[in-house]
Amino acid sequence: MRPPMTLGKEKLIPILAMVVLLIGTFSAIFVNATLVDKNTITINGNEYSIEQIFSITESKEIETDEGKKSGISLEDLMIQSGISCLTCYKYTFKAKDGYQQTVDFDTLKSGILTKYNRVYFPNTAHALWVRDVIEIEVK
Amino acid sequence: MNRKKMIMGIILFGSLWGFSEVIIGSIVADAGLPSGGLMTGFFALPILVLTRMIYKQPGMALGLGLVAGSLRLFNPFVGCHICSAIAIMAEGALFEMIFYGISTDFKELKSITMKSSIGIFSAYIIFVGGYIVTQVLTPIVAGSGFYLENLIVFMPKILAAGILPALIASFTIPIIISVKKFDISIKDKIYYPTSAGISLLCWIIVILSWILFTA
Numbered sequence: 001m002r003p004p005m006t007l008g009k010e011k012l013i014p015i016l017a018m019v020v021l022l023i024g025t026f027s028a029i030f031v032n033a034t035l036v037d038k039n040t041i042t043i044n045g046n047e048y049s050i051e052q053i054f055s056i057t058e059s060k061e062i063e064t065d066e067g068k069k070s071g072i073s074l075e076d077l078m079i080q081s082g083i084s085c086l087t088c089y090k091y092t093f094k095a096k097d098g099y100q101q102t103v104d105f106d107t108l109k110s111g112i113l114t115k116y117n118r119v120y121f122p123n124t125a126h127a128l129w130v131r132d133v134i135e136i137e138v139k
Numbered sequence: 140m141n142r143k144k145m146i147m148g149i150i151l152f153g154s155l156w157g158f159s160e161v162i163i164g165s166i167v168a169d170a171g172l173p174s175g176g177l178m179t180g181f182f183a184l185p186i187l188v189l190t191r192m193i194y195k196q197p198g199m200a201l202g203l204g205l206v207a208g209s210l211r212l213f214n215p216f217v218g219c220h221i222c223s224a225i226a227i228m229a230e231g232a233l234f235e236m237i238f239y240g241i242s243t244d245f246k247e248l249k250s251i252t253m254k255s256s257i258g259i260f261s262a263y264i265i266f267v268g269g270y271i272v273t274q275v276l277t278p279i280v281a282g283s284g285f286y287l288e289n290l291i292v293f294m295p296k297i298l299a300a301g302i303l304p305a306l307i308a309s310f311t312i313p314i315i316i317s318v319k320k321f322d323i324s325i326k327d328k329i330y331y332p333t334s335a336g337i338s339l340l341c342w343i344i345v346i347l348s349w350i351l352f353t354a
Contacts, residue, residue, distance in 0.1 A: 009240070009241070009247050009253075010247075010253065013248075013253055013256045013257050013260060014252055014253070014256040016256070016260045017255070017256035017257075017259040017260045017305075020259060020260055020263040020264070020301065020305060021259060021263075021302070021305060023298055023301075024263065024298055024299055024301050024302035024305065025302065027294075027295045027296070027297075027298035027299035028299035028302060030295045030299075031295050031296050031299050034295075092286075092289070097296055098292050098293050098295065098296055099293050099296065100289045100292060100293065101278065101283070101289060102278075102283060102284070102286045102289060103283045104283065104284075107282070107283055124281050124282075124283070125222065125277045125278075125280065125281040127222075127273075127274075127277040127278065127281065128277075128278070128281055128283060
C-alpha cells in the first residue's frame with residue numbers, strides 16, 4: 001500500500017518560493033508588454049497633445065507640501081473639454097504603467113496638470129498625484 | 140524569556156525598523172531608487188527574522204509592526220502617514236502568519252535552498268501585502284474613496300514589484316539565519332539602558348526631522 005502523499009516544509013517552502021518568483025516574473029513581462037507609450041492625453045474620449053491642452057487654458061500655480069507647482073487647472077480643462085455638469089461625475093487619472101486613481105469634483109477642482117503630465121492636488125495623499133497621465137476618464 | 144526583556148526588545152527593534160523606514164527609506168526614495176522593495180529586503184524582513192532568532196518569541200513581529208508603524212506616523216516625507224503606518228503593521232502581521240509553522244530557532248531551515256526560499260517567499264508576500272494595504276487605505280483616508288478597479292488594473296505592477304525584495308531576501312535571510320549564535324548574554328544592567336538609549340535616539344531623530352521639514 002502506498003503511503004499517503006504529504007508535502008513537508010522541505011518541499012513546500014521552495015515550491016512556494018518558485019511560485020511567487022514565477023508570478024512576479026510573468027507580471028513584470030505583462031507590465032512591460034502592456035506599457036502604453038503615447039504623447040497625447042485622452043480626455044473624455046478625445047485625444048489632446050499637452051501643447052494643445054496648454055493653449056486652450058491658462059496656467060496657474062498651487063502650493064503643495066513639495067513646494068509650488070504650476071500647471072493648468074483641471075476644473076478649467078474639464079470645462080474646455082465639454083463637460084457640462086462637473087459635479088455629476090468621477091474623474092479617473094490613468095498613468096502609462098497602469099496606475100490609476102479616481103477623484104470626485106471636490107478634489108478635482110483644486111488640482112492641476114503640469115507640462116510633464118503629472119497631476120497635483122494640494123492637501124491630499126501623494127498617491128493621488130498620478131505621474132505620466134495618458135488618460136482622464138470621466139464617468 | 141523575561142517579559143520585560145521581550146517588551147524592551149519590541150521597542151528597540153521596532154524603533155530601528157521605523158527609523159530605517161522613515162530616515163533611510165526617504166533618502167533611498169529621494170535618490171530615485173525603489174525604496175519599498177529595498178527597505179523590505181535589506182531592513183524590514185532581516186530585522187523581523189533577527190528578532191525572532193534572538194528572543195525566540197512568536198508574536199513579537201506584531202509588536203514590532205506597531206512600534207515601527209507608530210514611528211512612521213511622524214514621517215514628514217509621505218502624504219498619507221496613517222496608511223504607511225498601517226502598511227507596516229500589516230507587514231508585521233503577515234510575517235507572523237508566514238512564520239507561524241516554523242520554529243523560532245529555524246531548525247528546519249537547514250539547507251541554503253530552504254533559507255533562501257523562506258527569504259524569497261516571505262519578502263514577496265510581506266511586500267505585496269503591504270503594498271496592497273496601502274493602495275486600499277490611501278484613497279479611503281484621502282477621502283476620494285476606494286475603487287476596486289483601480290487596484291485590479293494596478294495588480295500586475297504590484298506583483299512585479301515584489302520580485303526585488305524577494306531577490307534581496309534570497310541572500311540577506313540565509314546570511315542572518317546562518318549566524319546561529321544570537322544570545323542575549325549581556326547583563327540586564329547594560330541591556331536595558333542601551334536598548335532604551337538606542338530606541339530614544341531613533342525617536343528623537345525622526346521627530347526632529349519631522350519638526351525641521353514641516354516648520
